[in-house]
Amino acid sequence: MADSDSSIQRHRRLPPLAALRAFEAAARHLSFRKAAEELAVTPTAVSHQIRLLEAVLGRALFVRHVRRVALTAAGERLYPVFRDGFDSFEQAISALDPQSQRKAVTLTAPMLFTARRLLPALDAFRSAHPGFDLRLHAADEVVDLHAGLADIAVRYGPGPFPGLVAEPLMSERFGVLCSPRLGLSHPDDLRTAVLIHTEWKRPGMAPDWQRWRRLSGATGLAIGEGPRFTDDGHALQAAIAGHGAVIASLVLARPEIEAGMLFQPFGPEIVGETYHIVATPENIACADVRAVRDWLADHVSGETPLRENRKPILGRSGGPE
Template sequence: MRRRRLPPLAALRAFEAAARHLSFRRAAAELGVTPTAISHQIRLLEASLGLALFVREVRRVALTAAGQRLYPALRDGFDAFERGLADVSRQTGRKAVTLTATTLFTARRLLPALGAFRAQHPSFDLRLHASDDLVDLAAGLADIAVRYGSGPFAGLVTEPLLSERFGVLCNPSLGLSAHEDLKRVPLLHVEWKRPDMAPDWRRWARLAGLTALAVDAGPRLTDDGYALQAAVAGHGVVVASLVLAKPELEAGLLVHPFGPEIAGEAYHVVATPENMAGADVIAVRDWLRAVVRGA
């Protein structure tokens, strides 16, 4: 049989999504990657073909003539893949539900409880999609989601799960017991994608009435999970989620030596009205309720 000579599937998926949206950013959100990753995959595809597929402008992209010829073939091909996979899924009699949530929430709350879901619902396959990018539920990219924010979310059935709280966390070996102790330890910072929602040292110091605290000094990390790991290792003190750091607090790896606490937004379980009426999605919703119970 003749061997197919095809570019990597990741590059083809990136091109098809970007061509459909005419946006690298929206394609990245759909596929759960960064816009830079989409751009990289498309450049790989262009290099393998020896052709430019997009005209890149300051705030938009457009398909070249070659891109316009390629897009319908890939679109129809991926549509055929989807239909074939759906047919196979129906024949096996198993249902697959995709749940999307932020990376840290997935790691801290969902993965540890996954075994319980499988035990309770052996006929369902639960797929966890961990991403800090917003996934379009209306487009069918996931069946149900846990979203962080004020809610409700337009066009979606929205149910609050639990409220977030942030506070000072550190390794007990640092011996922090009073606000004055913060002057002798590094302050760890997390670079949130939404600075307006960030529970940072500046907000905490304002609540604590500490005008002299050097709130901008200290190491900066791009991920709140890494910041928690750094705090566990004793590299400094961080303002982080008291809800998602619960395992470390219960194990004594971290302590919350003093207040105040910063009130965060809420985590919500959301789905389209059609999906929320399905027995499989209802099962996932009920499992999420159990996951956060007692948090």
């Protein structure tokens, strides 16, 4: 070719690959020790490679503190370039041997959320990623993502989520739900209705009858009586069967509301917390975990149910909390 500046003819002036790998791992972990564990070398070797890279570039890439490191402005500028470069290397190499690609990701989420939001959306994931093994771990207990028991999670609550990357997925709202057969149309009807209770694992966040009564101003409710369930799914089934009224998630009960099995006879609604997608920084950098994240954002997120099946409240009511 006539162009002597062609990238084919010129020689690339790059630092040693070992130094670049050490920098990328240390920048991702913000730890020389963790980078050393990943690369199967000693922390001293990682430190040596980074000092070599800094000498070649003529500038510091890390600020060394007693028990941690932080990126300098130059390090912040270089890290995403190297990270994306190594990700591209990995993807290109994996593409040569499809058997070497990881096609299994474990997603952990609360039990009712898994049943009501994840399972109905599985077909969309399978259509987009045939042959990909998405494993659902349904548990109301928080799973330690740093321990490797799951790769990504949906968590309910305001956070913070220390050491994890988090982004909001969907908001939650709660309201009175019951079978249309009960014929409820006004909060006063609850004085003679059976009130179904769910024993929430985090009482401080509980959207219960006591909280709803404060919002609505309703009086004469026997909120200390009625059947109690430790599982919110069982409480919903009791309401569907006509055993009473329950304070439940309007988001997770949407299929039953749309099918006419449950309806929201009146307000007010209790504003809940937010469901978040969370993962470790290392996992969210992986293409397979990001595929699950994108599926959650595109097919699982949603708003509270449409209210065609909710009758307006008559008389006094409180607004949303």
